[in-house]
Amino acid sequence: MFCMEHAVLLSANTHSGFSFTLDRQLEDVDTFYNRKYAELSRRLRLLYEKYGMASKLHDGMDKDEMEDLMATLLELRGQYRKLQWYGEVNRRGFIKITKKLDKKVPSSSAQSQYLATKVDPKPFATNNLLTQDMRAVNDWLSSLGPAKLQDDASSVQSGSSGSLRRSASKSSLRLPPANLDALDSAVREDDTVKLLEVLKTSIPATGSESQRKTLLLDLLQRAISFRSEKSIAVILQRVPTLEHDVDMNKRNCLHRLVIAIGRARALDMSARSEGVAGELETGTYINAAQPPVRAPGALKIVERDPDSDFGKDDRAEKLLVFILGHLTSEQRSAIIAKDAYNRLPLHYSAQYGLVEVSRQLMRYMQDWKLFDISDGIDSAWWQDIEGYAPLHLAVIGGHYRTTKALLFVDDEHHNLGARLTHVDVEKNGASLALATKANFVKIVSLLVIEAGVDVNYQDLQGETALHVAARYGHKECMRILLDSTVPTRVDVELVETTYGWTPLFVACVDNQLDVAKLLVQHGAVVSKKDYSGWTPQEHAALRGHLVVADFLRAFTPAPSLNPSPEIAAQSSSFSEMSLEGIRSEGVPREAPNDVTLASKPVKTFGHRYLMGESMVLVSLGSMDNRKNLEAVLLENIALNDAHATQLDTALSLVVSAHGAMGEPTIIDVPVQENISTSPIAFTTKDPSKVKLLFDLVPTYAGRTDKVIGRAVALLSSIKPTIGAKRMNLQGDLSVPLVAGATLDIIGSVNFNFLIITPFVHPNLSVSEDRTYWKASATRIIGHRGLGKNMAPGADKKRSLQLGENTLDSFVTAASLGASYVEFDVQMTKDHIPVIYHDFLVSETGADVPVHSLTLEQFLALSEGGPRAKRQTKLDDGEENTTPKSRVQRSYSLDATVEDDRPDMRERMKHTRDFKKKGFKANLRGEFIQSRFTTLEEMFRRLPQDISFNIEMKYPMLFESLDEDMDTYAIELNSFVDTVLKMVYDLSGKRNLIFSSFHPDICLLLSFKQPNFPILFLTDAGTGSAPVGDIRASSLQEAIRFASRWNLLGIVSAALPFVLCPRLIQVVKNSGLVCVSYGMDNNDPFNSRLQAQEGIDAVIVDNVARVRKGLTEHEQVASLLAAGAVDGADAGGTAS
Structure with missing residues (x-):
């Protein structure tokens, strides 16, 4: 109880x-x-x-x-x-x-x-x-x-033809219309006698002081519009202050006059320049997906030189001086009065680049002891509601003369043109950063050289102007900053507070080679490490900026074999996320949550795959990083339609699907970078019935049913078909956004999608208890068998090579110690998987895609005649003889050869491949040529103990364009299903790994089956031109992609690992297997260097030589380890 x-x-x-x-x-x-x-x-x-x-x-x-x-x-x-x-x-x-x-x-x-x-x-x-x-x-x-x-020109320039009846505030005195007209006429004619008479007889004694003041201020504004100086003087004598209590923006007549002069200047420029006029027209629109601008926007105008360029606004400037000269002592505070946006009149003169107006305002502020810069000219008191001081606004507008006027005191009672003291300008680092970001070289020079702004000034994040110049690659600004010696010499080693990055780190992260060179020339420490222990070179190599990383190689200690235990321990202790998941702005990238998985020595057998349902992956924007394509494009809203729109606010896009399962995804607009690499997943029984919905909703509405606009995509018809089991490689699509209320088109959504259908086979199961990859010593994989074919005479010591991608080559590679043999699989027109490297078959004497030939036609090309062989390879093609310049991976690296029939060589000379490299792989006379082969023959004729690394060769859009191919190929699901069927039919107990440079192929392989691991191939930025898929652009993106989709690991070009061996641990600490390929691996030293860092496998062309080098290294390492153990035991006994 x-x-x-x-x-x-x-x-x-x-x-x-x-x-x-x-x-x-x-x-x-x-x-x-x-x-x-x-x-x-x-x-x-x-x-x-x-x-x-x-x-x-x-x-x-x-x-x-x-x-x-x-x-x-x-x-x-x-x-x-x-x-x-x-x-x-x-x-x-x-x-x-x-x-x-x-x-x-x-x-x-x-x-x-x-x-x-x-x-x-x-x-x-x-x-x-x-x-x-x-x-x-x-x-x-x-x-x-x-x-x-009423008129197009500013009222200050032309006067207004309106009436005082309309402009007078309703809170002012209620005067008869006849009296208002009389006052208006007197002001217009600048007749002070009539004005005083009407004022004396019209204003009743019963009105309050506030009402009389409001009427006089309205009348004053009218006089300013008509430039009636006598009337202005009379009214100023009768109004106590200029504070307009009922003004909606809390502005006085000085604010409005300066703004009017600025607008008049802009209109004057628009009349002279069509380009500027075009810019000014944007003022008639509202920016979509953005809150309304709190303060009047700055028009893009060019300031004029008041000493040499006399424009229409001279009279208005003189009017301002006249008004300032007639203000009473009680009215003078109006010059430092702040409006609703916390702005002084000086803010607007600086914003519009009004040099003389700024000078006069500061002159009178100084004369009246109202120019207080004791806390700095950009201190908190001078800042508006957005945090901008007049100096900031002048810099943002690129107004050099106005900036100079604000920096140099023009006081006729003191030192004319005297420079501000260091105390006044030492806090102007924000202005220097703004000028540097906009690349205003002249203003940067003014701030640094003439005004003496401290170049070592750090903002709240610890960044200096050097960091900004490094981020945007502004070389000239960087030179000025680096050459600065006033008031102190520039410090290139100042670090920002988030990651401990110097400007050199920022230049490396953002691929700014020229800026990096300047920093190194001025003493930047290349070997400096950030808070996480990584160097600038490692940041550059990770992000695919290998030209920058290679430049820094000359200034960093060369990697060595057998490092000290301290270095080895340090190398393995760093967190991968500290290097991989950040960018130069100091903001974490939107990386998948599993990118920081702990290192796993073993990948378990079996992973999630589709059973009975298809998957639809929707990616906003474009995968092509060569395109500047926004995910959501919204039309600007005309002011005439402002009353009927909700687009002038923060917006979000809700992506959902009818006919499919999956939660709607909400994405804020404007869409942030890299959204394309984070697809939205839906599952469905029938992809042809799926309708994608893109709903535009207010961000802060707290609900998603208030739809402002919608775009719809029917998956069954949005992509045109081009025949049975064929598909267009162009994946980017665009659908219009239609407003819900008016049905007007208000923008568009750009996206692409991938459909993954389930694969069915009787041998498909996850019943076995095994692993994908067991940790062991570094494995050797034979590239295209025993190795890719080199140009004839490239290696004088080398004997005649076996033709690449041939049965003989695969058998020989296995006998020499290769753990796996690697080859490329493509598909013929009749859907038979064949072994061939290049996308184009040159043996015909023409450039013919593999998928355009039947199996019979393909095999006939190697029977008799030149037997020119296709080139298979796992790497992205270091086809040139020089390791630095590498052609696209679709080109074969092999040489053309003398043929039994003289006309074959002549025919080969006209092909694209021959012209680029001067040879063709697997050609009789220069290689031990063998006939073409198929995937089925590989399974049937090679022993079960030879493991396969099957590279799925499928062209991406940018590759087909680079090869001048038609932009279509065999449909992705059909291609993968055909290969998988043959693999499940014939693989038996053979160890097998899939790999591909094509990210979508990797996704299909992963979601269609649980038995075979997938490796994602990447050239890691070693190409001479940027790749057309962001997921394939760098080692960083490869890690992100493979981690997100639970792939076994990555196969990267070896150069990043050779330059920065510790990057191998970045891969492995992400829970991924790490493999490298490329000509760099043919040097046993490079292979040993990577093996020392724990690389899982190297793909090489000379299996025997690299195998020997690794074996010798392992033996030496074992002896050293044994000696270290003996020494430790002896030491223990002695003690």
């Missing part, structure tokens, strides 16, 4: 405490909502007070005023939307919380009572008032859309 009472009491106390906490949370939400709503409704009320109802805006308005009003309304609507979503999300939160409480205490009925009595009465739960305000804002935008402008 006591226990039950105690439990009830404890439950009551717990429930009471929970309710108390929930009530406090409700109060916090309600307080925040009400405070924000009050701020927004006040701004909307100011608009009503100034303009009245939206339907009254038919008289037109000048361009400046319309732009300001439009920008304010758009920003206001954006803030209302965010508050609306805040209310909706929190109400749903309270619903879910109380629902869980009902489950815990079923008898409480807490949800219905709590929602009805406490949540629903709150304003945030219904958003009723907010919805009305948003409807009013949209009415305003709708009225402004078709509104006619």
